[in-house]
Amino acid sequence: MSHYLIVGGTRGIGAALTAQLIGEGHKVTIWARNAADVAGAQCIVNNPAENTPDLTGLPDVLDGLVYCPGSINLKPFARLSAEDFLQDFQINLLGAVRSLQSVAPLLKKSNQASVVLFSTVAATLGMPFHASIASSKAAVEGLVKSLAAEWAPTIRVNGIAPSLTNTSLAEKLLNTPEKIDAAAKRHPLQKVGEAKDVAAMAAFLLSPQAAWISGQILHVDGGMSSLKN
Secondary structure (H helix, E strand, C coil), rough: CCCCEEEEECCCCHHHHHHHHHHHEEEEEECCCCEEEEEEECCCCCCCCCCCCCCCCCCCCCCEEEEECCCCCCHHHHCCCCCHHHHHHHHHHHHHHHHHHHHHHHHCCCCCCEEEEEEEEHHCCCCCCCHHHHHHHHHHHHHHHHHHHHHHHEEEEEEEEEEEEEEEHHHHHCHHHHHHHHHHCCCCCCCCCCHHHHHHHHHHHHHHCCCCCCEEEEEEECCCCCCCC
């Protein structure tokens, strides 16, 4: 049985991952912006996107960390302000940095520690109106590779780059049957991803079955990044 820290584990992919890990018999601590009652998990109010986290309540040893917070800020480049870019970097990159720097000593005490961060298909595949989010997520991919090299062989670090996934974060893009159908048709697999699809990859990367995988960006995107539709 392992103990994992899920940052943003009360909604979307984080909630699906929390449920899967608890179902597999693991212990899960959640850091969230607001208090929440999550069955089987300890939830602590921490917002690393804005502040250095308080480590109160964490165990002496952590076997993994998954940083789930993200943003979808889609605008034409001419309408993006410097503040837009800074906000996306705060949420996507600097929140992950603060989390990792805070708990690194706890991860280093484990003999099987694994870190999972989230990028986006838009960091690889150029897409209109994605300049801000793609820039911040490309920075996350750079962090994954850099830390994987620096922390080897003690801690494995990998990233997941999903396409549009049916979560509350994407609600405005998927709030009608017509929008869901149009989004599905943009993917070679002709469907929109679900939170559990991405959570399953994260759970695998945390597990001993992925013990020889580090420094990778895994695309869970319905084939969008590599197949012509």
